Amino acid sequence: GAVVSQHPSWVICKSGTSVKIECRSLDFQATTMFWYRQFPKQSLMLMATSNEGSKATYEQGVEKDKFLINHASLTLSTLTVTSAHPEDSSFYICSASPPREKLFFGSGTQLSVL
């Protein structure tokens, strides 16, 4: 099946620093990718839809200046958490789908902000 690669798997950073997470579709082109966040024992919450070549679409309540999304190619979307704070600590997951197929998820990134 299709593979979505996400990197890094985990990251620990100091408060105030920025962290970049990459999401790659390895064997298909993805014009759209999705970024989710999941807090412990909570549901996956859609943060934004990443659109290749255009601006991302953010869900209500998600700060676009804090969570920068870049989808510069058909196989790569990046999420940058800017000026991270402890409350941003969470499990971030990207997803994408080949045309007319189901969504596949990346392996997720556990972010811990000290």
Add this chain to the structure above:
Amino acid sequence: QKEVEQNSGPLSVPEGAIASLNCTYSDRGSQSFFWYRQYSGKSPELIMFIYSNGDKEDGRFTAQLNKASQYVSLLIRDSQPSDSATYLCAVGSGNNRLAFGKGNQVVVIP
């Protein structure tokens, strides 16, 4: 905002028994319904999807959809210890934007 509810608490089932999970959704326009399995610290893994009313079986898993009542369920037959995980219900409207339920933890007791 679409709402997807999974209200049951942790479910403990003996090995070999049937585990039954339920999910309700609020958006009548929803078109696609998914069950994902998520192990602790891992990303979700798709195990079943269903689009039409009725039952869909795949191995030990059966998904049931009732659009009139706005619920979708998952049955796991012959439960195995490896089935111990959190099961997430997800609902979509045809554009791959999915709304997820909170999940149900299943513990299969050997």
